[in-house]
Amino acid sequence: MAMRFKTVTSPFVLLDTSVGLVMRRVLYAMLPGIAALAWFFGWGVLVNLVIATIMALAAEAALLAARGKPLALYLGDYSAVVTAWLLAVSLPPLAPWWLTTLGILFAIVVAKHLYGGLGYNPFNPAMVGYVVLLVSFPREMSTWLIPHGIDQAHAMTLLETLQAIFSGVLPARFAPDALTGATSLDILRTKLGLGLTVTEVRNSPVFGIVAGHGWEWAALGFLVGGLWLVYIRAAAWQIPSGMLGGLAVIATVFYLIDPQHYAPPWFHLWSGAAIYGAFFIATDPVTASATPRGRLIYGVGIGILVYIIRAFGGYPDGVAFAVLLMNIAAPTIDLYTRPRVFGERRA
Amino acid sequence: MHPSDLRNAIRNAGVVGLGGAVFPSAVKMNLSGHCERLDHLILNGAECEPWMTCDDLIMRERAEEIVAGIHILAHLLNPQEVLIGIEDDKPEAIAAMRAACAGTGYAVRPVPTRYPSGGAKQLTKLLTNKEAPFKGRSTDIGVQCFNVATAYTLHRAVNCGEPVISRIVTVTGHVARPQNIDALLGTAFADLIAQCGGYLDGVERLIMGGPMMGFAMHTDAMPVTKATNCILAAGLGELTPELPVMPCTRCGDCVDVCPANLLPQQLYWHARAKEFDKAQDYHLFSCIECGCCSYVCPSHIPLVQYYRYAKNEIWAQEKEKQRAELARQRHQARMERLEREKQEREAKLRQKAPARPEPAIAGPEAGKPPIEAAIARARPRSETAVAESGERNG
Numbered sequence: 001m002a003m004r005f006k007t008v009t010s011p012f013v014l015l016d017t018s019v020g021l022v023m024r025r026v027l028y029a030m031l032p033g034i035a036a037l038a039w040f041f042g043w044g045v046l047v048n049l050v051i052a053t054i055m056a057l058a059a060e061a062a063l064l065a066a067r068g069k070p071l072a073l074y075l076g077d078y079s080a081v082v083t084a085w086l087l088a089v090s091l092p093p094l095a096p097w098w099l100t101t102l103g104i105l106f107a108i109v110v111a112k113h114l115y116g117g118l119g120y121n122p123f124n125p126a127m128v129g130y131v132v133l134l135v136s137f138p139r140e141m142s143t144w145l146i147p148h149g150i151d152q153a154h155a156m157t158l159l160e161t162l163q164a165i166f167s168g169v170l171p172a173r174f175a176p177d178a179l180t181g182a183t184s185l186d187i188l189r190t191k192l193g194l195g196l197t198v199t200e201v202r203n204s205p206v207f208g209i210v211a212g213h214g215w216e217w218a219a220l221g222f223l224v225g226g227l228w229l230v231y232i233r234a235a236a237w238q239i240p241s242g243m244l245g246g247l248a249v250i251a252t253v254f255y256l257i258d259p260q261h262y263a264p265p266w267f268h269l270w271s272g273a274a275i276y277g278a279f280f281i282a283t284d285p286v287t288a289s290a291t292p293r294g295r296l297i298y299g300v301g302i303g304i305l306v307y308i309i310r311a312f313g314g315y316p317d318g319v320a321f322a323v324l325l326m327n328i329a330a331p332t333i334d335l336y337t338r339p340r341v342f343g344e345r346r347a
Numbered sequence: 348m349h350p351s352d353l354r355n356a357i358r359n360a361g362v363v364g365l366g367g368a369v370f371p372s373a374v375k376m377n378l379s380g381h382c383e384r385l386d387h388l389i390l391n392g393a394e395c396e397p398w399m400t401c402d403d404l405i406m407r408e409r410a411e412e413i414v415a416g417i418h419i420l421a422h423l424l425n426p427q428e429v430l431i432g433i434e435d436d437k438p439e440a441i442a443a444m445r446a447a448c449a450g451t452g453y454a455v456r457p458v459p460t461r462y463p464s465g466g467a468k469q470l471t472k473l474l475t476n477k478e479a480p481f482k483g484r485s486t487d488i489g490v491q492c493f494n495v496a497t498a499y500t501l502h503r504a505v506n507c508g509e510p511v512i513s514r515i516v517t518v519t520g521h522v523a524r525p526q527n528i529d530a531l532l533g534t535a536f537a538d539l540i541a542q543c544g545g546y547l548d549g550v551e552r553l554i555m556g557g558p559m560m561g562f563a564m565h566t567d568a569m570p571v572t573k574a575t576n577c578i579l580a581a582g583l584g585e586l587t588p589e590l591p592v593m594p595c596t597r598c599g600d601c602v603d604v605c606p607a608n609l610l611p612q613q614l615y616w617h618a619r620a621k622e623f624d625k626a627q628d629y630h631l632f633s634c635i636e637c638g639c640c641s642y643v644c645p646s647h648i649p650l651v652q653y654y655r656y657a658k659n660e661i662w663a664q665e666k667e668k669q670r671a672e673l674a675r676q677r678h679q680a681r682m683e684r685l686e687r688e689k690q691e692r693e694a695k696l697r698q699k700a701p702a703r704p705e706p707a708i709a710g711p712e713a714g715k716p717p718i719e720a721a722i723a724r725a726r727p728r729s730e731t732a733v734a735e736s737g738e739r740n741g
Binding site: 013117286 | 600
């Protein structure tokens with residue numbers, strides 16, 4: 001009697017990897033940056049993360065159920081949690097709960113699932129959510145806390161933070177403007193607009209060693225996590241190098257032309273969402289270019305757009321807009337950057 | 348012996364590529380039309396896939412015979428250089444082949460053990476840094492590649508008069524005594540398994556070939572063929588269980604590992620959408636089906652299966668096109684034949700015609716050429732016909 005066996009197609013062995021593993025690694029890589037943010041900006045950072053995660057999972061589950069997809073399988077891919085964290089980290093630490101919720105709902109429901117869910121969305125969901133909030137609620141979105149270390153008195157307790165986020169009531173022991181203030185990019189933008197020079201603006205206490213006080217440490221945290229992601233090949237190295245390289249080159253050019261009106265390149269690299277965006281936002285594979293050369297071009301494009309928006313546009317930072325604009329360009333970039341196939345003559 | 352006679356003898360002995368493709372070797376020994384003289388003759392001793400050891404063993408134990416086979420290849424192909432590529436995890440085989448090659452000028456070259464370096468194109472690239480053109484043959488770049496086991500059978504065929512009746516088969520996995528067997532062609536897998544002490548518990552799949560490119564057999568009543576380089580009785584431990592497929596996230600891991608520099612995720616999109624023209628634009632047919640993309644895919648998409656599907660669909664379409672073209676040609680030929688026969692009949696009738704008397708000479712059309720005369724005759728009738736139809740329409 002001959003033995004009978006199941007027939008499937010090759011290969012019969014697979015690498016021990018999964019979408020969920022890749023996504024979890026992105027989450028781990030965000031931890032150092034999140035820790036730095038929480039240190040300088042308090043409990044709000046963590047509360048935002050929790051609200052965003054819960055809302056994202058709920059929205060994801062509801063949409064998956066509505067679309068008839070297996071819940072456990074797709075919730076286990078952690079993509080909703082990654083979107084939640086990416087957006088939550090971008091929000092002001094005392095953002096009201098409904099702001100976070102609205103952003104997450106827009107990201108998960110509209111930007112992700114209405115386009116077909118995981119793998120099918122043309123735009124980075126977290127950045128769609130962020131831009132919707134930024135355009136619709138500019139005041140709430142630009143109310144940043146003053147980072148820890150400039151003014152010790154700002155340290156809020158967890159209870160006070162929760163109260164601020166859920167009821168909008170700031171603790172009475174603080175003066176209304178003692179807690180919040182503009183970010184370094186904001187100040188640079190406004191002051192330069194008033195005719196001050198970069199050197200004069202740099203004397204403001206919100207500036208730290210190279211960039212915004214506190215911010216620069218968060219950027220360092222995200223750099224460490226991001227480099228780890230690149231090292232384990234969970235993120236394509238071409239995108240962050242392209243983006244930071246492009247930003248550095250164009251910032252250097254303008255800095256050399258007029259150092260009193262254009263901030264130095266190291267300030268641009270360490271400010272705002274540059275490093276965070278380079279390693280965590282732009283590297284979202286679904287919405288990025290997929291060819292090796294294309295990824296470099298995609299990254300450079302984001303870097304240049306970030307600078308243009310920061311220096312000449314209407315917003316202090318431009319990572320979200322730059323990423324979304326390059327998302328549109330990604331399919332075209334892919335079309336024109338196909339790698340040379342084995343055996344194809346070198347052009 | 349004249350090269351042509353020698354090639355015929357080799358063909359009649361059934362010598363084919365034993366790496367797994369079983370391409371008739373005699374065809375590859377005829378360079379006419381591709382290049383004058385071969386730059387590199389490559390002997391492939393880099394095992395096709397993990398688990399297999401049949402090439403390793405034949406090089407260790409029958410190095411002299413392999414070299415005798417290489418002499419025949421060198422005689423026919425007259426290469427400038429003979430390179431023997433062996434993966435560097437086979438030191439005994441490298442030593443044995445070096446010893447056998449001493450004084451022959453053949454160079455044994457260790458290559459990194461990195462799947463799929465055993466692929467002919469990949470090994471050629473590793474050894475000569477040349478890439479076979481993707482719409483051509485390796486002889487276009489002056490390279491020809493044979494498996495070491497093929498060289499062995501060549502020696503047996505030419506020097507001993509023994510056609511290919513057996514081959515070395517690796518029997519491995521969940522069997523009591525995994526080993527390499529010199530098996531007669533046609534031997535049932537079950538007999539080879541029995542020779543190795545039978546199955547151990549937990550055999551899930553029986554694979555002919557390796558874990559990356561092999562074929563899962565539904566029964567062990569299959570015979571050994573010239574393509575059977577390995578029989579893998581895979582247990583649960585060796586296999587990845589079937590995993591749920593997730594959507595492609597375009598992570599690009601497949602792009603990084605593709606040895607043909609393809610864009611597997613784009614091929615997948617187009618194959619899945621049945622956009623076969625676009626799949627071909629992305630060089631679907633440069634895919635060697637090595638399975639590396641499926642292996643690394645975090646979404647567990649059976650990518651190679653999609654490429655096989657697309658290739659088969661394209662072949663089927665092309666066959667259909669050829670059939671339609673053939674039918675069209677046949678139809679055209681038939682119409683031409685009918686026309687020709689008709690004309691021949693008319694010509695015959697015309698030949699007979701002069702026998703009849705010519706009534707038209709006395710008529711009003713006298714002196715006009717016959718065709719014009721006929722038109723003139725027909726005119727009054729057609730005019731009346733038009734008039735009649737005009738009345739009917741009116």
